[in-house]
Amino acid sequence: MSETSSPRIVIVGAGPAGIRAAATLVNAGLHPVVIDESNRAGGQIYRRPPAGFTRTPEELYGSEAAKACALHTLFDRLAEEGRLTHRALSSVIAVYEGRLHVLGEGGVQVIGYDRLILATGASDRVAPVPGWQSAGVYSLGAAQIALKAQGVALGRRIVLMGSGPLLTLVGAQLVKAGADVAAVLDTSPWRRQMRGFLGLAVRPVVALRGLALRARLGGRYHAGVKLERIEADASGVTAMRWRDAGGMQRLTPCDMIGMGWHLRAETHLADLAGCAFTYDEQWRQWLPKADEMGRAGNGVYLAGDGLQLLGADGAEIAGRLAAAACLADLGRPAPSASADLRKLARLERFARGLATAFPWPDAMARSLPNDEIVCRCENVNAGAIRESVEHSGGEANRVKSLSRVGMGRCQGRYCQLAAVELVAERAGCTAGAVGRFRGQAPVRPAPIGAFLRED
Structure with a gap:
């Protein structure tokens, strides 16, 4: 044919x-x-x-x-x-x-x-952390793209945080490339990671490879942490404030933060x-x-x-x-x-x-203070989302229309999952019952001129 x-x-x-x-x-x-x-x-x-x-x-x-x-x-x-x-x-x-x-x-x-x-x-699947709207905060994927495509690290002193294989991989890649990685902060505790071991054991070579990458991080890696706040000034990120698995408060100076919870x-x-x-x-x-x-x-x-x-x-x-x-x-x-x-x-x-070992931090998202930003595109905070639940019945798209969460250029790619957790917590239902934001065209930002043709 x-x-x-x-x-x-x-x-x-x-x-x-x-x-x-x-x-x-x-x-x-x-x-x-x-x-x-x-x-x-x-x-x-x-x-x-x-x-x-x-x-x-x-x-x-x-x-x-x-x-x-x-x-x-x-x-x-x-x-x-x-x-x-x-x-x-x-x-x-x-x-x-x-x-x-x-x-x-x-x-x-x-x-x-x-x-x-x-x-x-x-x-990247990201979750809001107080201060994450500051300059110098990137997703783990962005950090990896910069390293692969241009051979550069996005900061002079780096903190990575989140959970999942990508966290370990990007950390190990940056260390291997000579970047100054100050800390790799994993919100999943060791006990939770071990719960996923039976599933991971079906691919032992891959699991061992991940452990080898983890070993490359050495003392930079910390499991079971609690993320408190990204400190920043007018120039951008200055430090990460967190608590270790034992509850001790830590402050790690840095000028770049990469974040992500799997995909x-x-x-x-x-x-x-x-x-x-x-x-x-x-x-x-x-x-x-x-x-x-x-x-x-x-x-x-x-x-x-x-x-x-x-x-x-x-x-x-x-x-x-x-x-x-x-x-x-x-x-x-x-x-x-x-x-x-x-x-x-x-x-x-x-x-x-993997999903068992490195879970999405739903409790962290649900406990965000009212004044913290959830939707960076539209500058919508957690309080506005919670308030909209009183008038929306806890349905995702009604919350979106009332609060403007998810209406920015990313169309909810970075904020939707956390916003739904906030709505579910306030409405007293499951995240699945809240629903999802409906997809809208164009799915990527497009200039008006791109739609104009001489014909």
């Missing part, structure tokens, strides 16, 4: 999931279009630096260097051979009736599709594409619903961390499965999924172990 008569299949995201999905479709004789915000394929975990960058893959990706290089080489070869179309530096900002609105260097263009594979990945699935496009959602009590976030192959209905398929938070290995498997489901639904020969489904089940057990 010629390219012009083939079904129009669009993949959003060129990370591990998107690359494997594209390769599976190409091997079946199809020509997918891959849309990605970065200049070069790889995604966040295997993000590639600019050409001429001097650090080696081993320095950038550690034990995952071989996997990263294999994915990079595969995608580049398929693109160079003209077997797929790569639209780099492009953001899908809306989905409507089989069409994607794509923001690129030439403005906004509309691309139709017959089948859509969303491999949108995940972003939150990037689901805005899935929402606009009409996917159903369910609240996951263990991950404490809303995740889209799909079958084991990634089918979400209406010709939409989901893969990677935008569906399940399974990491890079899980994303590769999910990308192959989503593409196989797409091929089967088109009546074309599809590769067997049985082996990948078994691997995915194992990764799911590991991920549940």
